[in-house]
Amino acid sequence: MLSHVYRSGFQSYYQRFLSWVQSTTVSRSHRAQTPTISHVRSWSNIPFITVPLSRTHGKSFAHRSELKHAKRIVVKLGSAVVTRGDECGLALGRLASIVEQVSVLQNQGREMMLVTSGAVAFGKQRLRHEILLSQSVRQALHSGQNQLKEMSIPVLEARACAAAGQSGLMALYEAMFTQYSICAAQILVTNLDFHDEQKRQNLNGTLHELLRMNIVPIINTNDAVVPPAEPNSDLQGVISVKDNDSLAARLAVEMKTDLLIVLSDVEGLFDMPPGSDDAKLIDTFYPGDQQSVTFGTKSRVGLGGMEAKVNAALWALKGGTSVVIANGTHPKVSGHVITDIVEGKKVGTFFSEVKPAGPNIEQQGEMARSGGRLLATLEPEQRAEIICHLADLLTDQRDEILLANKKDLEEAEGRLAPPLLKRLSLSTSKLNSLAIGLRQIAASSQDSVGRVLRRTRIAKNLELEQVTVPIGVLLVIFESRPDCLPQVAALAIASGNGLLLKGGKEASHSNQFLHLLTQEALSIHGVREAVQLVNTREEVEDLCRLDKMIDLIIPRGSSQLVRDIQKTAKGIPVMGHSEGICHMYVDSEASVDKATRLVRDSKCEYPAACNALETLLIHRDLLRTPLFDQIIDMLRVEQVKIHAGPKFASYLTFSPSEVKSLRTEYGDLELCIEVVDSVLEAIDHIHKYGSSHTDVIVTENEKTAEFFLQHVDSACVFWNASTRFSDGYRFGLGAEVGISTSRIHARGPVGLDGLLTTKWLLRGQDHVVSDFSEHGSLKYLHENLPVPQRNTN
Numbered sequence: 001m002l003s004h005v006y007r008s009g010f011q012s013y014y015q016r017f018l019s020w021v022q023s024t025t026v027s028r029s030h031r032a033q034t035p036t037i038s039h040v041r042s043w044s045n046i047p048f049i050t051v052p053l054s055r056t057h058g059k060s061f062a063h064r065s066e067l068k069h070a071k072r073i074v075v076k077l078g079s080a081v082v083t084r085g086d087e088c089g090l091a092l093g094r095l096a097s098i099v100e101q102v103s104v105l106q107n108q109g110r111e112m113m114l115v116t117s118g119a120v121a122f123g124k125q126r127l128r129h130e131i132l133l134s135q136s137v138r139q140a141l142h143s144g145q146n147q148l149k150e151m152s153i154p155v156l157e158a159r160a161c162a163a164a165g166q167s168g169l170m171a172l173y174e175a176m177f178t179q180y181s182i183c184a185a186q187i188l189v190t191n192l193d194f195h196d197e198q199k200r201q202n203l204n205g206t207l208h209e210l211l212r213m214n215i216v217p218i219i220n221t222n223d224a225v226v227p228p229a230e231p232n233s234d235l236q237g238v239i240s241v242k243d244n245d246s247l248a249a250r251l252a253v254e255m256k257t258d259l260l261i262v263l264s265d266v267e268g269l270f271d272m273p274p275g276s277d278d279a280k281l282i283d284t285f286y287p288g289d290q291q292s293v294t295f296g297t298k299s300r301v302g303l304g305g306m307e308a309k310v311n312a313a314l315w316a317l318k319g320g321t322s323v324v325i326a327n328g329t330h331p332k333v334s335g336h337v338i339t340d341i342v343e344g345k346k347v348g349t350f351f352s353e354v355k356p357a358g359p360n361i362e363q364q365g366e367m368a369r370s371g372g373r374l375l376a377t378l379e380p381e382q383r384a385e386i387i388c389h390l391a392d393l394l395t396d397q398r399d400e401i402l403l404a405n406k407k408d409l410e411e412a413e414g415r416l417a418p419p420l421l422k423r424l425s426l427s428t429s430k431l432n433s434l435a436i437g438l439r440q441i442a443a444s445s446q447d448s449v450g451r452v453l454r455r456t457r458i459a460k461n462l463e464l465e466q467v468t469v470p471i472g473v474l475l476v477i478f479e480s481r482p483d484c485l486p487q488v489a490a491l492a493i494a495s496g497n498g499l500l501l502k503g504g505k506e507a508s509h510s511n512q513f514l515h516l517l518t519q520e521a522l523s524i525h526g527v528r529e530a531v532q533l534v535n536t537r538e539e540v541e542d543l544c545r546l547d548k549m550i551d552l553i554i555p556r557g558s559s560q561l562v563r564d565i566q567k568t569a570k571g572i573p574v575m576g577h578s579e580g581i582c583h584m585y586v587d588s589e590a591s592v593d594k595a596t597r598l599v600r601d602s603k604c605e606y607p608a609a610c611n612a613l614e615t616l617l618i619h620r621d622l623l624r625t626p627l628f629d630q631i632i633d634m635l636r637v638e639q640v641k642i643h644a645g646p647k648f649a650s651y652l653t654f655s656p657s658e659v660k661s662l663r664t665e666y667g668d669l670e671l672c673i674e675v676v677d678s679v680l681e682a683i684d685h686i687h688k689y690g691s692s693h694t695d696v697i698v699t700e701n702e703k704t705a706e707f708f709l710q711h712v713d714s715a716c717v718f719w720n721a722s723t724r725f726s727d728g729y730r731f732g733l734g735a736e737v738g739i740s741t742s743r744i745h746a747r748g749p750v751g752l753d754g755l756l757t758t759k760w761l762l763r764g765q766d767h768v769v770s771d772f773s774e775h776g777s778l779k780y781l782h783e784n785l786p787v788p789q790r791n792t793n
Contacts, residue, residue: 060322060352065539071111072111074248074252074321075113075338082116094328095172097335099173101335102114113257114216116219123168124165166188182215183214184215185217185218186219189219253319257316257321262326265328265329267281309325313351322350323351361500365500367529371498372498375470375522376469380447384445394438394486405482405509408509412506420506434483441491441494441733444734453758453787461764462764462765466759470755471551471552474500474550474755475553476554478504478556479556481556481557482514485501485518491736493531503533540568551572573745577610579665581665582694582695582696584602584613584615584616589704595631598720605722605724607670608667610665611727613671613696615662615671616672617686618648635671641670644657648675651675693714696720696722697719733752740754
């Protein structure tokens with residue numbers, strides 16, 4: 001009777017599992033028909049994309065970005081990934097997520113194979129139930145009572161657990177893959193199967209035939225009968241199948257696999273055991289780097305530790321298969337870890353045979369950090385000397401700079417839009433303006449770092465100071481703007497910050513030469529490494545994840561770039577603006593000549609700039625007046641395309657094309673015109689559709705102007721001045737790293753002061769807090785002390 005009850009309970013558990021699988025996937029199953037490669041779909045949060053998958057096997061991939069071309073992939077699931085924390089039973093949710101990702105890749109036209117652990121854990125769960133059932137039956141028969149004594153479970157032998165768990169494990173995989181209309185097949189192997197030539201050929205043929213039929217092979221060591229590993233077989237060039245790590249490596253090489261993904265319970269390979277204070281994740285591991293790694297203990301379950309994984313990975317790499325070791329258990333990433341790896345994202349540790357000539361991004365970040373700290377310790381005159389030397393180099397090396405820029409322009413011709421080509425172009429006048437701006441920065445940097453902002457006498461002989469200090473390491477990402485590099489470098493030098501620069505590939509020749517000049521200037525005081533140019537294939541998304549290395553990200557480029565970075569950056573502040581939707585309100589009391597001149601300069605002088613005019617608000621009383629006609633005539637002469645706002649269009653019989661959105665940054669000779677009834681309506685429109693960048697009023701009425709200046713909530717608000725004045729150089733800041741619309745820290749054009757933060761210095765003489773208690777001998781004074789005057793020359 002009890003036996004029947006138990007078996008019914010186990011069948012009920014299994015049925016509940018199948019129902020759970022179906023409930024989590026059935027909503028997608030009707031879309032899981034085997035697609036042609038040209039289909040583009042999405043399951044859950046995993047993108048289903050199409051990539052060319054033809055590749056000749058021979059050499060492993062040199063860079064992560066090439067992994068998207070992998071055709072044949074082996075995914076190895078470690079015991080810690082497949083099993084629950086109590087080591088009895090499977091982590092069903094994690095397993096379902098992995099199956100979904102494998103199915104997505106399989107349906108993209110890739111050939112997926114799974115090497116899985118878990119039979120021992122699943123068998124242990126089943127055997128524990130059987131033992132408990134058996135003990136309960138015996139106790140019930142012997143005691144004649146329904147009350148059972150506390151039962152102990154003996155240590156279970158692994159081979160018996162594997163034998164009991166294999167069939168159940170495979171049944172679960174089949175149930176999961178069925179939801180995606182994918183067939184799976186089980187293959188059990190031992191080390192002897194690889195040493196026997198005939199068995200190897202049989203295995204190879206079986207796997208190829210399964211892949212040909214679009215079936216996912218699920219391979220595991222036959223732990224029920226597996227013999228001990230052969231000693232020293234690895235030394236003879238043949239890896240012994242001692243565990244599933246070595247099995248996956250052996251299988252990957254035998255099947256000429258493009259990529260082996262090894263999932264474990266750690267993020268990847270660290271230079272010392274994870275959890276150690278100074279442990280650092282190794283992004284890319286190269287053969288010969290083993291001496292730089294200290295291995296710890298093996299996984300909590302399974303046979304292979306990290307050292308076994310590295311040995312297996314290096315063996316597979318030598319055989320022409322790329323390898324990534326990553327975490328398959330973290331709840332925030334396990335749902336997309338496999339697809340992220342295949343997409344080339346910076347996940348886990350990538351094994352590569354091609355070692356780059358220069359430092360990797362982590363090393364560059366450390367160099368920028370240490371170089372920045374040295375820079376901050378220099379005297380202000382020394383930092384100014386570096387910047388002035390860089391300004392001299394910009395004019396002395398003008399011909400070489402323009403030659404490098406010419407190469408960029410020639411390569412970009414036909415690929416970039418005219419506004420971007422204009423941004424990319426350097427000229428003698430631009431370089432002269434840059435040099436002037438750099439000398440302004442040098443002059444203003446004399447008392448930037450270490451400036452005392454506040455002094456307070458806390459008590460007798462206890463004085464507190466608040467002083468300016470560098471932020472740390474800045475990451476500045478810029479597009480099509482090589483002139484940005486010396487500007488930002490000079491501001492970083494003046495503020496004592498380390499700097500990582502990531503420029504667009506369209507300006508690579510210009511950026512590399514300008515960076516060489518920057519390092520030459522830094523060398524005069526031994527801080528050459530403080531400014532680093534990222535030349536590796538690092539994606540912007542990967543750079544934005546280096547939260548332990550970067551203190552502030554400053555994007556300089558399109559609104560889309562800024563939005564993408566703001567969305568991607570995790571744990572790192574982003575300074576900037578996603579859009580430059582600048583408004584100009586022409587009041588009923590505006591001067592005709594002033595209004596026309598200001599509109600022309602704001603819109604036509606440089607329409608690609610973020611501070612260019614995008615929306616012109618006209619007071620209703622100005623329609624069909626000479627002022628309005630003169631503005632329209634000027635715009636027509638300047639070949640500006642006009643988009644009519646809804647109210648403006650209602651006043652016209654034959655109107656220009658009606659605007660699609662009042663919240664548009666055109667970045668070209670295009671302008672939205674809208675009609676408002678008052679200054680209040682203009683302010684409301686700006687707050688609703690603007691981007692808090694720069695907004696202008698044109699009027700001769702001082703009271704109206706002051707009302708506008710006080711009530712418009714933007715970073716820059718002007719009266720009778722062009723929007724184009726919103727610029728660090730024109731503000732007298734020397735240069736800017738960007739314009740910020742943030743309300744925290746810097747706002748508007750961000751110059752030198754915006755790259756500084758503060759720290760508190762307290763100087764005492766054996767002061768303790770207990771002396772200031774109710775019965776203590778000291779009292780707080782909190783007296784404000786005079787602050788040293790700032791040098792403004």
